[in-house]
Amino acid sequence: MSYHPAPEYDVVGVGFGPSNLALAIALDDCARQQSLKCRSLFVERQQDFKWHGGMLLPGSSMQISFLKDLVSLRDPTSPFTFVNYLHKSGRLLDFTNCKTFYPSRIEFNDYLRWVAGQFSAMVAYGETVEAVEPVHAGQSVTALRVLTRMADGKERSRVTRHLVAAVGGVPHIPSVFRAVAMDPRVVHTSGYLGSTLAAGSDGRSPRVAVIGGGQSAAEVTLDLSERIPGAQIDLVFRGHALKPADSSPFVNEIFNPDYTDYFHSRSDGQRETIVRSFRNTNYAVVDPDLLDQLYRMTYQQRVAGARKLALHPRSEIVAAHASPEGVVLEFNNKDEEVRRRAAYDAVVLATGYERSPIPGCLDPISRYIESASLDRDYRLQTSPAFRPHVYVQGCAETSHGLSDTLLSVLPMRAQEITKSLVSTTAREQDAASSHDRAERVYS
Ligand SMILES: Cc1cc2nc3c(=O)[nH]c(=O)nc-3n(C[C@H](O)[C@H](O)[C@H](O)COP(=O)(O)OP(=O)(O)OC[C@H]3O[C@@H](n4cnc5c(N)ncnc54)[C@H](O)[C@@H]3O)c2cc1C
Numbered sequence: 419m420s421y422h423p424a425p426e427y428d429v430v431g432v433g434f435g436p437s438n439l440a441l442a443i444a445l446d447d448c449a450r451q452q453s454l455k456c457r458s459l460f461v462e463r464q465q466d467f468k469w470h471g472g473m474l475l476p477g478s479s480m481q482i483s484f485l486k487d488l489v490s491l492r493d494p495t496s497p498f499t500f501v502n503y504l505h506k507s508g509r510l511l512d513f514t515n516c517k518t519f520y521p522s523r524i525e526f527n528d529y530l531r532w533v534a535g536q537f538s539a540m541v542a543y544g545e546t547v548e549a550v551e552p553v554h555a556g557q558s559v560t561a562l563r564v565l566t567r568m569a570d571g572k573e574r575s576r577v578t579r580h581l582v583a584a585v586g587g588v589p590h591i592p593s594v595f596r597a598v599a600m601d602p603r604v605v606h607t608s609g610y611l612g613s614t615l616a617a618g619s620d621g622r623s624p625r626v627a628v629i630g631g632g633q634s635a636a637e638v639t640l641d642l643s644e645r646i647p648g649a650q651i652d653l654v655f656r657g658h659a660l661k662p663a664d665s666s667p668f669v670n671e672i673f674n675p676d677y678t679d680y681f682h683s684r685s686d687g688q689r690e691t692i693v694r695s696f697r698n699t700n701y702a703v704v705d706p707d708l709l710d711q712l713y714r715m716t717y718q719q720r721v722a723g724a725r726k727l728a729l730h731p732r733s734e735i736v737a738a739h740a741s742p743e744g745v746v747l748e749f750n751n752k753d754e755e756v757r758r759r760a761a762y763d764a765v766v767l768a769t770g771y772e773r774s775p776i777p778g779c780l781d782p783i784s785r786y787i788e789s790a791s792l793d794r795d796y797r798l799q800t801s802p803a804f805r806p807h808v809y810v811q812g813c814a815e816t817s818h819g820l821s822d823t824l825l826s827v828l829p830m831r832a833q834e835i836t837k838s839l840v841s842t843t844a845r846e847q848d849a850a851s852s853h854d855r856a857e858r859v860y861s
């Protein structure tokens with residue numbers, strides 16, 4: 419006879435970034451308001467809370483209003499708002515004097531950490547979820563076994579009724595860079611601050627290539643120019659020019675939570691068209707103020723006759739290899755068909771992120787998943803014999819719109835998932851207590 423362990427948790431969250439942090443708040447609200455407690459645990463591979471730590475650059479600021487924090491749009495009276503964080507930190511008035519909706523990313527990370535600290539009892543830090551396996555009872559799958567690995571290599575297993583995966587993106591390394599990706603002189607922006615490059619250069623003037631034309635590329639370029647004033651920087655990108663992010667007010671309405679309803683109800687083709695036509699709100703675009711700053715910097719370098727930053731638009735990297743004198747890149751200028759070759763002391767890949775619609779750790783339950791597309795309430799569509807609910811946050815741009823990878827809809831999405839989870843947990847808890855009552859009567 420096989421052993422069926424009882425679920426220890428009603429829900430396990432994979433990852434504890436902003437998405438699952440917003441969920442922790444929504445579950446906590448629900449426990450207070452409806453006295454229905456979901457036994458929950460979040461598993462996070464980092465040793466403590468950090469929001470894109472490799473890019474917490476001194477000069478970078480948020481690309482979204484602080485009012486779109488973890489909870490305000492759903493409940494501005496919550497104790498977990500950014501405004502309450504400022505109040506508790508004694509900076510509310512001083513922040514007001516800054517006259518901005520866009521705090522620094524360092525401060526927003528501190529806000530997120532402050533919230534995360536209040537949920538630390540329900541987070542297992544330093545554990546990576548490697549696999550989520552089915553737990554069978556007869557023909558049905560009734561629960562999930564979550565297998566994790568700790569930094570010291572030890573494994574752990576936990577059983578849960580339901581699961582919410584919010585694992586974010588993984589660095590996109592274009593195939594042309596695969597051969598040099600492990601070279602210590604090559605770094606993706608996600609690891610920029612932890613790299614030797616960001617540590618400085620002992621007074622040398624390194625040659626650095628930054629690849630890409632998005633926000634990360636622009637921020638790293640500016641940071642490098644300030645951090646290593648002598649650095650010779652080549653910013654290499656495929657587009658014709660660095661382009662501004664469209665954050666104008668009418669366009670910004672596509673990030674409103676109710677736009678998700680509209681988007682989700684469209685056909686696949688219509689959704690694709692919408693994402694394509696609004697791509698310039700988010701991808702391969704740069705905050706307009708930052709563009710001005712970069713332009714002024716290059717102009718001043720020309721005035722001083724000391725050009726340190728060179729832009730290479732319309733340029734495609736066609737080969738990369740490591741050599742003792744540097745990482746050698748070959749790139750084509752698209753118009754002139756000129757092939758350029760240069761050796762660099764360091765290469766920064768600002769080439770963005772990839773998100774898989776179904777995170778890899780769910781592979782062991784893939785045969786129960788009927789579609790890669792999520793239901794409106796972010797639940798994976800699974801076969802009838804599969805009883806656990808599996809929700810995915812942040813990977814559903816094609817079905818739920820461009821806001822899905824961002825902070826814009828976090829509070830509402832967390833509430834929608836909570837509502838769906840809690841109604842099923844309430845039914846399960848009712849069924850369990852009727853079963854207990856029946857056992858008491860008949861024992
Ligand atoms: C540099 C940068 C700046 C950004 N700035 C903004 C902004 O200003 N405004 C905005 O709206 N969006 C911004 N974004 C977009 C970003 O996606 C969201 O802000 C936000 O981080 C999404 O939260 P998340 O929890 O879904 O994903 P993430 O923040 O990526 O969090 C996922 C978490 O899951 C953990 N994890 C992954 N796999 C596992 C596993 N197998 N086991 C355990 N843990 C795991 C990771 O360690 C991570 O902590 C930015 C993105 C970047 C890269």
Ligand SMILES: NC(=O)c1ccc[n+]([C@@H]2O[C@H](COP(=O)([O-])OP(=O)(O)OC[C@H]3O[C@@H](n4cnc5c(N)ncnc54)[C@H](OP(=O)(O)O)[C@@H]3O)[C@@H](O)[C@H]2O)c1
Pocket residue numbers: 473478479480481523592593607629630631632633634635637655656657700701702703734735768769770771
């Ligand atoms: N301060 C902040 O709030 C902040 C800071 C950084 C990032 N972010 C956010 O993080 C997200 C990602 O931004 P990002 O700048 O990292 O990525 P991104 O916007 O996806 O830009 C990636 C860049 O890499 C280029 N690229 C991709 N594959 C390439 C290849 N094979 N060869 C050459 N170039 C290639 C793309 O060029 P093509 O267009 O030619 O494909 C694009 O210019 C966005 O949501 C952004 O707003 C926010």
